[in-house]
Amino acid sequence: MPRIVVDVMLKPEILDPQGKAIVGALPRLGFTEFSAVRQGKRFELTVDGEVTDEILAKAREAAETMLSNPVIEDVVNVEVVAD
């Protein structure tokens, strides 16, 4: 079944406490290659049947109104993934 992936990240100007903790911990495990980490959310919406343009538009709308809070987050990606 096809899925629509929605990616949501905190706005760049907001310090992300989880990302900060991860980037602090990485070097202790020997990972020194990454200068910053940010943690966001990935949603997978399953659609029964074909993903029409309308359905994709609906997913965009859901992403903007409910899956993200525009005060602090950006929807960075909405795309269809086939299985």
Add this chain to the structure above:
Amino acid sequence: MPRIVVDVMLKPEILDPQGKAIVGALPRLGFTEFSAVRQGKRFELTVDGEVTDEILAKAREAAETMLSNPVIEDVVNVEVVAD
């Protein structure tokens, strides 16, 4: 600066309480197109400089060992995104 995106989802057989709550709420907002929702995590790792194969391999390793909990999660995607 280039970033490496790592996507982590709960294994399909594992209960996702968050996704369950979201899929229950969507119809109340008029979104009836989605039969299931799963919520996962998206990480963006910033690399200073070029993303070599080694660095990508390191990112894969970090994804498997630290960014995900292999007991309940799968790393579903590791990819380079240019800005």
Add this chain to the structure above:
Amino acid sequence: MSEISTGSTTEAAESAKKFNIDTVENAAKTPDVELPWAELGLKQNEFDDVVKVLGRRPTGAELAMYSVMWSEHCSYKSSKNHLRQFGSKVTEEMKKDMLVGIGENAGVTNLGDGWAVTFKIESHNSPSFVEPYQGAATGIGGIVRDIISMGARPVAVMDPLRFGAIDHPDTARVMHGAVAGIGGYGNSLGLPNIGGEMVFDAVYQGNPLVNALAVGVMRHEDIRLANASGKGNKVVLFGARTGGDGIGGASVLASESFDDTKPSKRPAVQVGDPFAEKVLIECCLELFKGSLVEGIQDLGAAGISCATSELASNGDGGMQVELTSVLLRDPTLTPGEILMSESQERMMAVVTPENIAAFEAVMEKWAVEYSWLGEVTDTGRLIITWEGEVIVDVDPRTVAHDGPVYDRPYARPQWQDALQADTFTGSVQDGGRPASAEDIKAAVLELIASPNMCSKDWITNQYDRYVGGNTALAFPDDAGVVRVDEETGLGVALATDANGRYTFLDPFHGAQLALAEAYRNVATSGAVPMAVSDCLNFGSPEDPDVMWQLAESIRGLSDACMELGIPVTGGNVSLYNQTGTTPIHPSPVVAVLGKLDDVARRTPSGWKEDGQAIYLLGTTADELDGSEWANLRGHLGGLPPKVVLSAERALGEILINASRDGMVDAAHDLSEGGLAAALVESSLRYNTGARIALDEVAARDGVDAFTLLFSESQARAIVAVPRSEEIRFTDMCTARNFPAARIGVVDAASGSLDLQGQFSVPLDELREAHEATLPKYFG
């Protein structure tokens, strides 16, 4: 909601086609089919018993049921013979307030005024090692469902924990996960966490102990039992959908399936959904309020196998269930897997036909999914069908109650005598016992900063202790106290305790010491001890050494309960806690519940009023074997402190009377870390100093200052007495012939703990030492 039921029935019906259903009829015709009973954990003799009971080979689904219900976890086959003592060593007096005893989901104790209380402690040890967050979270979830299924509103939780060495790299993983999981789940349910334990010891490295206690209250008329009575009443399953959780072994039921493309992926761990459970709690309470269920059972280990067989065998004895009606999260589950699934946040209930509509209305209100599975019958058989075809036809008693029982061999370990002979006093590790003021001060600071004696704030700050508005005492006080009735102030106190080192040295007395300490903690808060629940964490019962530890602990605990006059109302046994052949220390965690007629009278563990007199109750002997001090020096041997239950009882009565009559403003019992720990804790509680003089008591008891401070002699407490109450208080102690020595006075202005003739330490320095340890290791 009906559309969901229909939807899933179709789904199930489709998936049914994929299965080669092993019906009862088929089983009767094909006696020689190979069944994977060994893979499911049954022994040859046990499988033979199943065949005997049924008079034929079991079907795949029946095999699934028997194998889970006859497992150690569900059938208590190794411990049952010993556990009987909890039921037999009880006087009429002890039964007086027991409304429901051992055997139900949790025991129920009468609190008076029409109130009843139910509590129980359980383990979730191995899941918490594999995946600490979810393991601990679902541990809380499971014990809370036990409490709901008695008809009670859960009102608080507690969490006795034992982890590996504090500096072992894996300990942080388990600690972070388990504490966050307990907090994450309990906080989301709106249940205050009111106490617990935290012990670090290398013996728990591969087997951390995550025990969870829940307590609930109800009116007498709301008590519900897990039984299915009334022919024609409907059986309903509600809450979360059934997934493939916890069925590891069941996937070997290959005979159920001929479709080898079937994904055999089953979750390695269960994920809890605290939101779903919170809704389930409210939903159940609304059902109870409307008297809408006749019987109710939570689904824990063994899931539907357990719920159907227990409900049926405790009721009129018959039930008919259509398994394809179960709402599934994973449509590929086979019948046996559905029966064995341990998916969380589910309940099963029995509802009369007249109440169906009202029941459904409650489900709709809370948006809880449910499906009607079948009905109660009077056939004495539990019949489970799959699309109408009979796949289970059993006498439910044989599944739920007539499991195997073993008299496992046990014997006092060969090494026990040598262990007991190796006392701390005079050992190499005891060399250079602190004697100078300087050394004793350093020892006190070392003690209160040590992993087991340090402040538990790092843990308890992650727990909501306020929710509900009825928490009268919580950590770091000796017992948690919760108000039950807002009008009268009636309330309950709870404490849990265990000392694995004591129990290792002497299992009989070690278990008694755990009880004595929990009893003392409850009495210290001012409550009258009433009932006991226990969680017996041990190694493999197939090891005669361990079996002896278990047998001795149960014998000791049951004897002591009898002597203290408080019955065991429920509990849990967790065996096979070992790494390779090395078992954990025997760890019988004992929870004592007490009652306060008015929680306004509860006694906190710290003093705050300047000038109040500080008394030490009880006497001190050189009892350092198994102590925290010996542990810090790396010694474990000898005999644990002596248990004198009559003294515990006398001390308890003094503390309870003193609280009721307003004779003490603070009380703190002495346990691990002895007087040194207690003085520091009572000073730090409200940041109020004290001046203490030890010479007189030391002389009275014939011990030196160090021993007085660090020995772990039992039946002791310190109290702060208002000046105006001193005579009344000391008269009471004298009348009861209980030693009470005035050892000092509260000194609010000093800001320090002053042990006269020894040393004085600023409270800030004590606090710093006490509170830095967990943050240092765990961030």
Add this chain to the structure above:
Amino acid sequence: MTETPLIGEVSSGVASAALSGARIGVVTFPGTLDDRDAARAVRLAGATAVELWHGDNELADVDAVVIPGGFSYGDYLRAGAISRFAPLMSRIVDAANSDAKLPVLGICNGFQILTEAHLLPGSMIKNDHLKFLCRDQVLRVENNTTAWTNAYAAGQEITVPLKNQDGQYIADEKTLDALEAEGRVAFRYVGMNPNGSRRDIAGITNAAGNVVGLMPHPEHAIEVGYGPDHTGTDGLGFFTSVLNTLLGGK
């Protein structure tokens, strides 16, 4: 005899008829936890608590509304994100913005819901230390002119429990500056900032002063002995404040 530390003495006197006539709604969502506590606070302040259900479509003639704490919808997705769409929330938003200026107090999860519903600016993210934290927290009352704070003195320090995981208040600099300039920061953390909130903000008000939200829990500091150790009843002022407002006192 020194005062025994008794608990359970309710410090408010017997409610006057005028007070108990005030009807204060307490909203329950699935997963709400502190609703009974909020109702108790309303009662102890002398008013009548009215249960409101998230799915209801009307406000049952209440004079004010408390949106209590908890984990509505498990805090899944984002704290308050799903609750914000409840039918009752639309009524509350309308009434709060109407000329009648319905007093609304959002505590903890209630505050998060109010920001998700855009009744209050900004939002909450995870605590900077990433853990759930329960502690007795000192707050300074920065604005004592709102419907929910007028019983306090300006600058008064009060101690109430704080307990949350997603309590870090954030807003963009422009919004923060505006809040400061308009005196809409209602409470600030004192002594320590427990979660990394911008400018130590613990609670804010809307411009009209009828909608207040804060992360700490005044409803857990209303009875001696069941709240913070030393003070215990500092939170009661929220509930007496709104009665002042309703009775036209302020």
